[in-house]
Amino acid sequence: MATSDIPAVDIADVRKHYGLLEALKGVDLRIEQGEFFGLLGPNGAGKSTLIGIMAGLARASSGRVRIMGHDTVSDFRRARAALGVVPQELVYDPFFSVRELLELQSGYFGLLRNGPWIDELLHVLDLTDKADANMQALSGGMKRRVLIAQALVHRPPVVVLDEPTAGVDVELRQALWRLTRKLHGEGHTIVLTTHYLEEAEALCDRIAILDHGAVCALDTKDGLLNRYPWRLLRLTLTDEHAVLPEAVSERIVDRSGCGVTLRLRKDTDNAGEVLAALFRAGVGVTDIHTEEPSLEDVFMELTGDEEAA
Ligand SMILES: Nc1ncnc2c1ncn2[C@@H]1O[C@H](COP(=O)(O)OP(=O)(O)OP(=O)(O)O)[C@@H](O)[C@H]1O
Numbered sequence: 154m155a156t157s158d159i160p161a162v163d164i165a166d167v168r169k170h171y172g173l174l175e176a177l178k179g180v181d182l183r184i185e186q187g188e189f190f191g192l193l194g195p196n197g198a199g200k201s202t203l204i205g206i207m208a209g210l211a212r213a214s215s216g217r218v219r220i221m222g223h224d225t226v227s228d229f230r231r232a233r234a235a236l237g238v239v240p241q242e243l244v245y246d247p248f249f250s251v252r253e254l255l256e257l258q259s260g261y262f263g264l265l266r267n268g269p270w271i272d273e274l275l276h277v278l279d280l281t282d283k284a285d286a287n288m289q290a291l292s293g294g295m296k297r298r299v300l301i302a303q304a305l306v307h308r309p310p311v312v313v314l315d316e317p318t319a320g321v322d323v324e325l326r327q328a329l330w331r332l333t334r335k336l337h338g339e340g341h342t343i344v345l346t347t348h349y350l351e352e353a354e355a356l357c358d359r360i361a362i363l364d365h366g367a368v369c370a371l372d373t374k375d376g377l378l379n380r381y382p383w384r385l386l387r388l389t390l391t392d393e394h395a396v397l398p399e400a401v402s403e404r405i406v407d408r409s410g411c412g413v414t415l416r417l418r419k420d421t422d423n424a425g426e427v428l429a430a431l432f433r434a435g436v437g438v439t440d441i442h443t444e445e446p447s448l449e450d451v452f453m454e455l456t457g458d459e460e461a462a
Pocket residue numbers: 171174176194195196197198199200201202203462
């Protein structure tokens with residue numbers, strides 16, 4: 154197999170038990186090199202458990218994971234070197250300065266002369282001023298920047314970002330997406346979990362939705378959006394008390410004042426027919442607006458969860 158044919162991440166029938174709880178129920182996922190991949194799911198779906206197994210921080214109860222062809226158990230060091238994980242939680246050693254921490258992390262991967270790359274990371278993440286500051290003295294947002302630098306210090310081909318923008322300010326979020334897009338442009342494989350579905354919609358090529366420890370959907374972003382059979386039709390009526398014909402009223406999801414929102418099936422319902430039915434019934438319409446589904450609609454349809462990833 155040519156190196157470029159090796160999947161960046163190859164997860165085969167991974168199960169994880171915590172006592173009686175089966176947090177992962179036989180997950181299969183193959184992420185190709187160079188993909189920008191989204192891993193979504195409601196709270197407790199198993200995303201962090203899966204990332205922990207990918208990073209070799211936790212052992213699967215059964216199944217196997219390979220990172221760039223390296224088994225995370227039998228070939229741990231090479232699998233770990235191929236992966237950079239930006240963790241969800243702010244875990245760090247408070248006694249080191251930012252630069253010391255990055256040098257230590259480089260040493261862990263056997264990189265002894267990593268200064269130029271550390272300087273570049275500090276610059277891109279706007280941390281140059283803080284290079285000699287103690288970790289303890291940094292704000293939460295700055296600590297998160299350091300964790301991002303730490304994940305990238307060994308230039309891993311696969312970068313996993315576990316909800317990296319939860320609770321960070323707009324500036325850091327934008328800096329992070331610039332950096333992530335740059336890494337992706339340079340050929341890195343990116344795996345992202347996020348609570349912000351619009352982020353996944355904007356960034357990811359392919360998305361897996363995990364629910365109760367199993368993959369319930371795996372598709373391109375457009376493929377997922379096409380699975381959702383509905384779109385919304387918003388109308389403004391001339392008379393808020395107008396009596397609507399049954400063909401229209403049975404599709405109402407919201408009505409307030411002159412505004413009426415209808416849910417139409419993309420494959421069979423037709424906005425023109427709705428308007429014709431209203432015209433025949435003598436109901437005046439002053440405005441019309443259609444709305445395509447978002448990833449959030451698909452997510453809720455598939456997981457039944459009100460709360461995003
Ligand atoms: N160390 C542990 N011991 C026992 N149960 C655990 C442990 N870690 C996770 N779990 C359970 O495993 C399930 C999956 O948790 P996990 O943290 O992987 O979900 P998640 O999709 O990352 O959720 P979130 O979006 O809230 O971070 C949950 O039911 C959780 O309570």
